[in-house]
Amino acid sequence: MDSMWWFIGAMALGIVEVFTLDLTFAMLAGGALAGGAAALLGAPLWLSIVIACLVAALLLFTLRPYLLKSLRAKGELIETNAVALIGAMARTLDEVTETRGRVKLSGEVWSARTEDDAPPIAEGIEVTVVAIRGATAIVAPEKGE
Template sequence: MDSLWWFVGAMALGIVEVFTLDLTFAMLAGGALAGGAAALLGLPWWVCVIIACAVAALLLFTLRPWLLKSIRAKGELIETNTAALVGGIARTLDLVSETAGRVKLNGEVWSARTPDDAPVIEEGTEVTVLEIRGATAIVAPEKEA
């Protein structure tokens, strides 16, 4: 009967994974399946918990990064939020320096900065987004990026 709870937990984690598509909950579900298998073998509950945690940690830190890298290499992972903006083209609305500036990126006005020790970028210049830090785009002139 104890193993049933492990499998129900694995199923619940799998359902959450369907909505997140992050592979984190899938790895936790794998740990729960391992805990359920241990429970089926009649091991004490505390051993099942240790096995579940060990398998989940192993999957999270070994299999998940490899899977994400493979998915990104195939171009099957669609970047969203700020990750989708990195590498995009923007136009400066005023001077952009290490301390201040604004750009128009994807139809929105963003605060912008240049990387450390980079020259000032003139108004109206097309720039490439190198990174997003909070709500600030780190940009460089398109020819330099």
């Protein structure tokens, strides 16, 4: 009977995973399945909890990074938020230096900086976003500029 709750928990985590698509809840569901299997085989509750935690941690730190990397390589993972802006084109609105600057990126004005020890980029130049740090885009000029 105790194992039933583990499997219900795994199902609930699987449902949450369907809506998040981050593979985190899938790994936690795998841990819950392992805890349920241990309970089904007669393990005491404390041992089931330990097994569930160990399996979930193992899946989170080994299988999840591998799966995300392979999904990104195949182009099947749609990046969102700041990660999606890396590699995007922008236009400088004023001079961009290591300490200040602004760019027009995806229709919005962003504060921008160059990489450390990079020369300033003049106003009106097409740039590529190489990183996002907080609310600041780190940019580099286009190869032809």
